[in-house]
Amino acid sequence: xxxxxxxxxxxxxxxxxxxxxxxxxxxxVLIPLSMLFIKTAALSFKEFLGIVTAPRTLxxxxxxxxxxxxSASINAIFGFLVAWVLARYSFPGxxxxxxxxxxxxxxxTAVAGIxxxxxxxxxxxxxxxxxxxxxxxxxxxxxxxxxxxxxxxxFVIRTLEPVLQDIDPxxxxxxxxxxxxxxxxxxxxxxxxxxxxxxxxxxxxxxxAVGEYGSVIFIAGNMPGKTxxxxxxxxxxxxxYDYSGATAIAVVMLLVSFLILGISNFLQWLTAKRIGMN
Amino acid sequence: MAGxxxxxxxxxxxxxxxxxxxxxxxxxxxxxxxxxxxxxYLGILLILPLVCILxxxxxxxxQMYWQAISEPDALSAIRxxxxxxxxxxxxxxxxxxxxxxAIAKFDFRGKNFLLTLIDVxxxxxxxxxxxxxxxxxxxxxxxxPWLIKHGIKIIFAPPAIILTTIFVTFPMVARELIPxxxxxxxxxxxxxxxxxASGFKMFMLVTLPNIKWGLLYGVILCNxxxxxxxxxxxxxxxxxxxxxxxxxxxxxxxxxxYRFTAAFAVASLLAFLAIVTLIAKSxxxxxxxxxxxxTQKDNGEKSG
Numbered sequence: 037x038x039x040x041x042x043x044x045x046x047x048x049x050x051x052x053x054x055x056x057x058x059x060x061x062x063x064x065v066l067i068p069l070s071m072l073f074i075k076t077a078a079l080s081f082k083e084f085l086g087i088v089t090a091p092r093t094l095x096x097x098x099x100x101x102x103x104x105x106x107s108a109s110i111n112a113i114f115g116f117l118v119a120w121v122l123a124r125y126s127f128p129g130x131x132x133x134x135x136x137x138x139x140x141x142x143x144x145t146a147v148a149g150i151x152x153x154x155x156x157x158x159x160x161x162x163x164x165x166x167x168x169x170x171x172x173x174x175x176x177x178x179x180x181x182x183x184x185x186x187x188x189x190x191f192v193i194r195t196l197e198p199v200l201q202d203i204d205p206x207x208x209x210x211x212x213x214x215x216x217x218x219x220x221x222x223x224x225x226x227x228x229x230x231x232x233x234x235x236x237x238x239x240x241x242x243x244x245a246v247g248e249y250g251s252v253i254f255i256a257g258n259m260p261g262k263t264x265x266x267x268x269x270x271x272x273x274x275x276x277y278d279y280s281g282a283t284a285i286a287v288v289m290l291l292v293s294f295l296i297l298g299i300s301n302f303l304q305w306l307t308a309k310r311i312g313m314n
Numbered sequence: 315m316a317g318x319x320x321x322x323x324x325x326x327x328x329x330x331x332x333x334x335x336x337x338x339x340x341x342x343x344x345x346x347x348x349x350x351x352x353x354x355y356l357g358i359l360l361i362l363p364l365v366c367i368l369x370x371x372x373x374x375x376x377q378m379y380w381q382a383i384s385e386p387d388a389l390s391a392i393r394x395x396x397x398x399x400x401x402x403x404x405x406x407x408x409x410x411x412x413x414x415x416a417i418a419k420f421d422f423r424g425k426n427f428l429l430t431l432i433d434v435x436x437x438x439x440x441x442x443x444x445x446x447x448x449x450x451x452x453x454x455x456x457x458x459p460w461l462i463k464h465g466i467k468i469i470f471a472p473p474a475i476i477l478t479t480i481f482v483t484f485p486m487v488a489r490e491l492i493p494x495x496x497x498x499x500x501x502x503x504x505x506x507x508x509x510x511a512s513g514f515k516m517f518m519l520v521t522l523p524n525i526k527w528g529l530l531y532g533v534i535l536c537n538x539x540x541x542x543x544x545x546x547x548x549x550x551x552x553x554x555x556x557x558x559x560x561x562x563x564x565x566x567x568x569x570x571x572y573r574f575t576a577a578f579a580v581a582s583l584l585a586f587l588a589i590v591t592l593i594a595k596s597x598x599x600x601x602x603x604x605x606x607x608x609t610q611k612d613n614g615e616k617s618g
Contacts, residue, residue: 046504048513053416057428060409064480065435071449071456072442114355121352125345133353135596139360141535142588144542145440146562147581150569151363154370154578161366162358186359218340247439249545250562254569267441267545274445274549279454286442293437 072290075283087284092260093269097288100266103177104245107184112238115192116230122193123200137194140187145250152183153255175257180265183252184245191244192237199233232304239300243293367585370578382568382576383583390556391564391580394472398560399540402479406536407529410487415521417488418495419503429492435484443481444549447474470552475560478546483536490532491525498524527605531598538591542584 076084087093121127122134140148156163156173163173173179203226211221249267257263264272266289273282339345372379382388413432417425435443449455451468461468468474502524506516522529544562551558559567561584568577 046507047419047500048507048516049415050420050422053412054420054422057409057413057416057432060412061428061431064477065484066431068446068450068481069434069438071446074456075449114351117348118352118355121349124339125349127349131596133356135592136356136360138592138595139364139588142538142542142591143363144544144562144584144588146544146565147367147542147584147588148363150565150577150581151366151370154574155362155366161362186363189359243437247437247442249439249441249548267439270439270441270445271549274448277454279449279452282445283449286439286445289439290442293439297437 072283072287075279076287079280079284083280084284087281088288092264093266093285095261096264096266096269096285099177099180099262099264100246100289103180103184103265104242107181107188107245108238108242110181110185111188111192111241112234115189115237115241116196116234119193119196119200123197137190140189145187145248146254148186149183149251149254152186152251153179156182156255174255175263177263179255179257180252180263183255184248187248187251188241188245191241192234195233195237195240196230199230203229235303236300239296239303243296246289246293246296364585367578367582370575371582372579374575378575379579379582382573382579385576387556387559388564388580391559391561392583394475394558395541395560397472398476398479399537401476402483402540403533403537405480406483407487407533409484410489410491410532411529413488414491414495414525418492419500432485432488435481440482440543440545441549443546444478447478447481447550469550470554470558472558474550475547475558478550479540479543482543482546483539486536486539487529487532490528490535494525494528495521527598527602531595534591534594534598538587541587 079087118137122130122137153160153174155161156166156179157175158164158167158173160173166173171178173182207225208221211225212218216224247267249265249271252265253268256265256268258268266285270282270285270289273279273285340348383392416422417429448469450457451461451474452458453462453469455469468477502520503516506520507513511519541560542562543560544566547560548563548566551560551563553559553563553567555567561580565577565580565584568574568580
């Protein structure tokens with residue numbers, strides 16, 4: 037308490053910086069975002085429900101959430117493995133691989149979209165082999181999963197890596213000295229520590245995937261009811277000047293993504309508390 | 315709420331312990347199988363698309379490539395993209411510095427809530443980010459009739475593209491600076507103020523040199539996203555060729571016109587930008603690591 041008072045008195049610029057922060061935040065983010073809720077409030081509840089439970093809307097939501105769940109799971113499993121490899125082992129090319137993990141963050145989604153479509157289309161590098169096996173890569177839900185896996189790839193790796201590096205070596209040494217084999221010390225000692233960041237990475241990857249637009253629209257095929265994701269449906273409604281429809285669908289998506297992030301924060305808090313108590 | 319962008323890995327090279335490793339590692343074959351799977355996964359998902367962009371961009375020769383990136387529509391897309399970044403990045407940089415100063419150096423009620431709000435744009439779908447500006451400035455929007463009456467064009471024009479880009483890249487500088495400023499504590503700034511420096515002088519001579527790497531990286535990341543944003547900008551731009559197309563939108567148009575080589579040529583420009591961003595990140599990280607090592611060595615000599 038003393039420290040905080042002391043801090044506030046010595047350094048200048050608290051009111052200026054906080055004031056500007058809140059002003060700019062309100063102007064650029066909060067006021068624009070509130071428009072979404074104001075516009076929705078203009079709809080009657082029946083109208084709102086009619087829009088968000090229309091078969092086409094429900095199909096889009098379902099597709100968005102299912103493909104996002106699958107791609108976030110793929111990223112959780114392989115991301116865990118990659119983070120482990122990067123944090124624990126040394127091998128040639130490690131620095132380049134480590135830098136490359138952020139590639140999906142840095143690459144514009146439209147660029148990723150056309151590249152993935154070219155690779156997985158029936159005549160593409162990978163798509164032609166999939167086609168021989170009777171699997172449709174691009175222009176199918178599988179294509180959506182591929183695009184979402186690409187854009188969500190860094191999240192799990194980047195949330196796990198620092199935690200893996202910070203684990204005190206003594207914990208594992210103690211486990212080994214007490215007779216645990218390598219698998220036991222992984223399953224009983226290391227994995228519980230890594231579970232909260234793994235869940236966080238999974239949730240972030242999922243939340244990102246649900247809202248993704250750019251990389252998906254090229255590869256999806258965009259057939260209403262089959263390969264039309266929720267963000268694309270918003271776009272379609274906008275192009276038809278159906279602003280209320282677009283807004284209603286958007287509000288549900290926004291609330292769901294806030295809910296997901298809230299659950300993730302709660303899970304992290306719960307796990308942290310449990311570990312702390314033991 | 316961690317919005318989920320890559321933070322700089324501060325001090326990762328410093329903390330590595332020099333203990334005997336045999337108690338903490340897997341048997342050789344297991345290790346190499348894991349490394350193999352990691353290579354395969356990243357190879358298919360990351361390297362394949364990169365190679366695909368470059369081969370498709372150059373597959374009709376350098377002349378076609380040059381033609382694609384120097385035609386008038388491409389040039390005007392490049393100009394608008396640069397203008398957008400030039401407006402959005404400095405504004406978000408000033409905000410980032412102000413926000414991180416308030417949040418990292420002071421304690422106040424509601425700080426965590428403020429941090430959550432700052433991260434909000436990262437969890438909003440790009441399409442929704444564009445939609446909210448249509449709801450404000452569009453013909454049916456809140457300010458629409460007034461804007462039409464006064465002949466001011468915002469939606470389907472560069473101002474909306476710039477505003478949307480600011481929204482989408484909003485937290486990017488702040489997120490990089492806050493952890494760095496927190497880690498550095500208040501001691502040096504307090505010393506400067508106690509010794510009579512003005513607030514401005516303290517900032518220029520003490521704070522800025524300390525945060526320069528993080529600031530640089532935040533700006534680079536913010537710029538990459540500002541130049542590459544597609545979904546949000548697509549909603550507000552109206553796709554008017556030569557007027558409201560940014561580079562990513564230009565790529566979409568070329569692609570939908572079946573001009574694949576040209577689309578990939580323009581895409582390769584943005585892929586190069588992405589690679590430069592990644593290289594800058596590695597350089598900035600090793601810059602920070604070097605500085606931490608120097609400080610530690612310095613402190614070691616002083617105490618020794």
